Amino acid sequence: MGNILNASVMEDAIKSNFPYKIDIGAVYSVDPDKRHAYAHSGTNLFTPVERELVFDIDITDYDDVRYCCSGADVCSKCWPLMTVAIKVIDTSLREDFGFKHILWVFSGRRGVHCWVCDAKARRLTNEQRSAVAEYFRVYKGNENNAKKVDLMGHSLHPFLARSYVDFLKNFFEDELQATQSIFSSKEKYEKILGMITDEDIQADLRGKWENSARSSLSEEATSRLRWEQLKKTLQSKKNKALSLRTCVEEIVFTFTYPRIDLEVSKQMNHLLKAPFCVHPKTGRVCVPIDPNNCDEFDPLAVPTLSQLIEEINSGGLRMDVDDDDSDRSLLGKSIKFFRSSFLEPLLKSCKEEIETSYKAKIAKTKDSFSW
Amino acid sequence: MEVIRSQKRTVSNDVVSTPTLPLYLTAPPMEVRLEEFELFAIDRLRVLKGVSDGLARGRNPNEMDDLVETLWKEHMRLSDVSEMINKDIISHFVLRLVYCRSDELKKWFLSMETALFRHRFRLKKIEEQRAIVGEFGLPYKAVIGAELESLKERLGLVARSLGQISSDVENIYYKVPFEEVPDLVAGRRVLLQKGYAFVAGSQASHGVYFNLKHNLYSALILTNRKWTTTIREREKDRLTPIVEALSTSYLGPDYTQSNEYADISLKDIDQVSKSSFPLCMRHLFEKLREDHHLKHGGRMQLGLFLKGVGLKLDDALAFWREEFTKKVGSERFDKEYAYAIRHNYGKEGKRTDYTPYACSKIITSAPGAGDHHGCPYRHFSEDNLKAALSRMGLSSRGMEDVMDKVRNKHYQLACTLTFEAVYGTSCDTGINHPNQYFEESQKILKSKTPTAPV
Numbered sequence: 001m002g003n004i005l006n007a008s009v010m011e012d013a014i015k016s017n018f019p020y021k022i023d024i025g026a027v028y029s030v031d032p033d034k035r036h037a038y039a040h041s042g043t044n045l046f047t048p049v050e051r052e053l054v055f056d057i058d059i060t061d062y063d064d065v066r067y068c069c070s071g072a073d074v075c076s077k078c079w080p081l082m083t084v085a086i087k088v089i090d091t092s093l094r095e096d097f098g099f100k101h102i103l104w105v106f107s108g109r110r111g112v113h114c115w116v117c118d119a120k121a122r123r124l125t126n127e128q129r130s131a132v133a134e135y136f137r138v139y140k141g142n143e144n145n146a147k148k149v150d151l152m153g154h155s156l157h158p159f160l161a162r163s164y165v166d167f168l169k170n171f172f173e174d175e176l177q178a179t180q181s182i183f184s185s186k187e188k189y190e191k192i193l194g195m196i197t198d199e200d201i202q203a204d205l206r207g208k209w210e211n212s213a214r215s216s217l218s219e220e221a222t223s224r225l226r227w228e229q230l231k232k233t234l235q236s237k238k239n240k241a242l243s244l245r246t247c248v249e250e251i252v253f254t255f256t257y258p259r260i261d262l263e264v265s266k267q268m269n270h271l272l273k274a275p276f277c278v279h280p281k282t283g284r285v286c287v288p289i290d291p292n293n294c295d296e297f298d299p300l301a302v303p304t305l306s307q308l309i310e311e312i313n314s315g316g317l318r319m320d321v322d323d324d325d326s327d328r329s330l331l332g333k334s335i336k337f338f339r340s341s342f343l344e345p346l347l348k349s350c351k352e353e354i355e356t357s358y359k360a361k362i363a364k365t366k367d368s369f370s371w
Numbered sequence: 372m373e374v375i376r377s378q379k380r381t382v383s384n385d386v387v388s389t390p391t392l393p394l395y396l397t398a399p400p401m402e403v404r405l406e407e408f409e410l411f412a413i414d415r416l417r418v419l420k421g422v423s424d425g426l427a428r429g430r431n432p433n434e435m436d437d438l439v440e441t442l443w444k445e446h447m448r449l450s451d452v453s454e455m456i457n458k459d460i461i462s463h464f465v466l467r468l469v470y471c472r473s474d475e476l477k478k479w480f481l482s483m484e485t486a487l488f489r490h491r492f493r494l495k496k497i498e499e500q501r502a503i504v505g506e507f508g509l510p511y512k513a514v515i516g517a518e519l520e521s522l523k524e525r526l527g528l529v530a531r532s533l534g535q536i537s538s539d540v541e542n543i544y545y546k547v548p549f550e551e552v553p554d555l556v557a558g559r560r561v562l563l564q565k566g567y568a569f570v571a572g573s574q575a576s577h578g579v580y581f582n583l584k585h586n587l588y589s590a591l592i593l594t595n596r597k598w599t600t601t602i603r604e605r606e607k608d609r610l611t612p613i614v615e616a617l618s619t620s621y622l623g624p625d626y627t628q629s630n631e632y633a634d635i636s637l638k639d640i641d642q643v644s645k646s647s648f649p650l651c652m653r654h655l656f657e658k659l660r661e662d663h664h665l666k667h668g669g670r671m672q673l674g675l676f677l678k679g680v681g682l683k684l685d686d687a688l689a690f691w692r693e694e695f696t697k698k699v700g701s702e703r704f705d706k707e708y709a710y711a712i713r714h715n716y717g718k719e720g721k722r723t724d725y726t727p728y729a730c731s732k733i734i735t736s737a738p739g740a741g742d743h744h745g746c747p748y749r750h751f752s753e754d755n756l757k758a759a760l761s762r763m764g765l766s767s768r769g770m771e772d773v774m775d776k777v778r779n780k781h782y783q784l785a786c787t788l789t790f791e792a793v794y795g796t797s798c799d800t801g802i803n804h805p806n807q808y809f810e811e812s813q814k815i816l817k818s819k820t821p822t823a824p825v
Contacts, residue, residue, distance in 0.1 A: 061740045097549060098566025120566070124550060131553035135563075139739065155531040155538075157559045259740060263667070 003031050020280050023271035026051035048268040053099075053121040053129060056264040056272065057085050058111040065255045067180050067188070072110045072281075074299055077179040082112055083294045084171045085258035088163045089114065089136065090291040096159055097132065101346045103338075104289040106302060108279025112289060113272055117346055119353055126268055133265040135159070138257050149195075149253045151246045164249060168256045173227070176255060183226035184219040186210070192230075195251055198244055201233055275338070278305045287334040288342065303330040392491055392503055393456060394583065398464050401457065408465055409613050414446040415462035416617065419483040424803070426486060429734055429782050432493070439490035468602070468610075469617045471595040481591065485584045492576055500576065509578050511545035514569060519544065522562065522569060529562050543572035552577045637686045640677075646816060649786060649808040650747045650759060651733060652676050658743045663698040668736060668744040670708075672728055674715050679727035679806040684716045729804045730783050748773075748782040765792050 004010045014022075026048035028035075035046040059066075059074050059082060068077040086104055093099045093116060101117040124132070138149055138160065156164060176182060183189045189209060193202045209226055217225065234247050264270050277286045283304040289297050311330055421442040425435055447462075449455040463484070470480035492500060514522065527538030549568045555561045555577050561568040570578065603611055635643050644656045655673040659665050665673065670691075677687060691712055695704045715725050728736075730746065738745040747756055756777065760770050769792035776785035786802045794815050802808050 064740070095565070096563035098564075120550070128550045128553050131550075131557040134557035135559055137737070153532040153534050154536060155528050157532040158525040158528050158562055159559065160532075161528060262737070262739070 003033055021277045022274040024052075024274050025271045026268045050122045051268040053116040053124060053132065054265060054270070054272050055089060055114040055116075056107075056111065056261045057082060057089075057114075057258055058107075058261060060110055061259040061261070064191070065180070065182070067182075074110050076298070076300070079299055080171070080175050080179070080295075081256070083297070084167055084256055085260075086112060086114075086289065086291050086294045087167050088258050089260070091162070091166070092136070092159055095162075096135075101342065101349065102291070103275065103342045104291050104294070105275045105286050106284070106289055106297070106299060107273065108277065108284050108286045109282045113275075113286075115272075115275075119349070126266060129268070130266045133260070133262040136258070136260055137262060138253055139259050149250045149257070151250050151253065156249065160253075163257070164252065168252050172252045172256050173224075177224050177227065178220055181219040181223040182255065183209075183223040183230075189226060192251055195254065196234075196244070196247055198237070201237060201244075205230060205233060276334075285331065285334075287331070288338045290337055290341065391452065391456060391499070392488070392495060393460055393463075394503070394507060394586075395460065395463050396586065399457075399460050401461075403461050405609070407458075407461065408610070409617070411458050411462035412465040412469065412617055414458075415466055417446045418442045419466075419480075419487060422483050422486050422490075423479075426731060429731075429780060431780070432490075435486070436490050436493055439487060440494055443491070465614075466617075467591060467594050468598060469614050471591045471598055477588075477591050477595075481584060481587060484587060485580055488583055489576075489580055492579070504575055504579055507579050507582060509575075509582065511547050511570070511575070511578060514544045514546050522564070525562050526569060526571075529560070533560060541571040541573060545570045545572075545575060545578070547578055551581045553581070635681050637682075637690060640682070640690065643680075647809050647812040649802070649805045650763065650789065651745070652805055652809075653763075654747055654759065655743055659694050663694045665744075666742050668738060668742050670711065671715070672733060672736075672744040674712060675725055675727040676805050676809075678715060678725075680809050684713065684718065687712055687716070727804070727806050730786070730802065733805070734782050746782050746786075748777050748785040749780075753777075760789065763789065763793055765789065 004013065027050040029047050029049050032046070059069075059078060060071055062078065062081050063070050066078040066081065069075050090102060090104065093102055093114075099116050099118045099121055101121075103115040103117065105113045105115070107113050138151070151160070155161070181188075183192065186209075190206075193206060196202050196205075205226075208229060212222070230251075231248055234244055237244060264272070273286060275286055275288060278284070279286065283306060284299075284302045285304070285308070287302055307330055418439075422435075422439065425438045430438060447455065447458060449458060466480065470476040492503065495503070522544075523540055524538075526540040526544065530540060531538055546567045547570045549556050549561075549563055549566055552561065552568050552570055552574075555568060555570065555574060556563065560574070561570055563569075606614075641660075644653055648656060652673060655665060655669050658669070659673065674687065674691070677690070682690065688709060691708060692701065692704055695708055699707075717725065733744070734746045734749050736745050738750055747759060751759065753774065757770060757774070760773060765773065769788070773785045773788045773792070776782075776788060783802055786808070787798050790798050790802055790808060790811070794812060796815060798811060800807075802811075
């Protein structure tokens, strides 16, 4: 829609254009509508100056480690992969990078978006954005390489160690084993054996597992048993090679570590769908997700456009969120959370920043008078 | 800096106290002879071009140190130390004028100058490095006492994660805003806490690099303003022609415009892809024909390459449409993909005519799940690479030579060897651009069958 100056301009633009979705881009040095007027002055005056630091995680990038769905489909069995991704990244953005104004949003169908809105984050250069993105990169696999994760060195970096101990290990051993039974069939476990660099160990485990193929255990129990066997075998051969030492961690990271679309984060001028848009395919609203309670979030329970219309038609909706009844409307809780946990603290910090810089300016002019 | 025609030069300030690696903070108040203005700049340009080639060939930091030392000796070294420092400073400031004039030039100059500085810095003795860090006056606070104690365990983990066997930590750590040491953050080579990176004494040079780059970036913008408002006009008979000639003479071809060997049309494309595409493009091309789809990175890498080999916009649209419509339908193609193709040809958005990716860019790209772009020599597993090479017709001996280069991380040399094996001829220049591979291959094929169409 081009450049939006204030709320009423935005309202008019929405009323006249009926956009089916709204993307948000960067703040530019000159009005984007007039960029062609500046284009002939030699160097490029039309450059992005501010942009939230954004992350985009998509369940389709997990297709090789989920057996319940594929492509754009998502269910309660694979959604927890997103939940654990939120926990890992949110914790690091706060603890490691010191960011405070972070908004997580359901992307409407198959993933989540993250908006980091601190002043410092908005002003990062592309190079600095790349650095943050690379800090999160563990997954190096592409379609032409079986080993997806390579953790080198003699121990994990503190960020990876925390992610592993606090989130990934338990998620892998409990939830993922329960929902995906990742060792239950030959097709599944061969993928994991491929990550072990020692052929003797591969053959040893393969032998054990092929023989136990027709046991009476459930899929999940078989899967759990095999994981324990694998850990034990690797543990006993730990001294054999450095690469085996990190093998257990590598398998866990391969299956559970967040797979962020890093290119989206690296560039200031990448567009991202605005929160509270309606996804054109699913009709679901892109509602915020509370990272502290993200386990409770259910993508399949998110209100759809048709449900909202029904609500309006039945006369039950009151747009005024301060109303005591607001919790009962379909979007009430989401709007309340958005305002109190994200928008208000952000506005407060923006105001403080403006005041501080104003005071600094005054102090500076005073100084120059004292000459 | 004053440029004069006279043969005599007077150095008006005393340079003896300056360390041998200047920080280029201000233009020196000295007079420069017109001949030196140009000659010094050309010498420095030779060094920067050498650095650029070295980086493109994927040289590791230690090899780059050696390369920089050799280049410097060859082109910049003068027996008199203060003369050499003057040459260093003069040539740098002249090239600022040359390279401030477009975003593309600025970007190249900025990264080559920072790389040059970095490797020259690494070659200095510890005491001199300390003096340089001190001269910059970086306002970093050393971490001491209880704060350091509380971090020791995690600092040890960082050291071990980087390959150190013990969990010993260094004596000095500085608390630096994370955004000032992007390289260290990107490589997870520092501990981060609440927005600060804990930078070991031995890593402090990264703060210098950042500040040097930052200063140079701001300076280039100012220089550009001065250039366009006053200098260009005032110097139009004297410096301007020199400056304008300097920027184009040593950068090499960028393959934006296709040349005589590169002019393929839609009907030849399948055949040419087999006979003349380097492995990276051949792989993308085959995957596109197979899956009728490529993700963004692949579309960019292959699309710009095809533009560089002379595929016209209309043909390009037809080519991509033919494949993509099989998968996503023509309506979605027109809506979501056609724009990007026109964009690459400079017909949309910023209207920049985008250049095809060079090897350096492809090698340093990071293909993820579902991606097929990147450099096969770097991003394929050994088995996949071997299979791909045998499809190109390499013998097992030729393949071993290639794999040997791959294991030593010489990806461009691996590609060069593949080229030599496929065409049975030597390639002395080495491969550093997919479009160069294509052109060299076409030259050979056309000389063998002078009349047959490609």
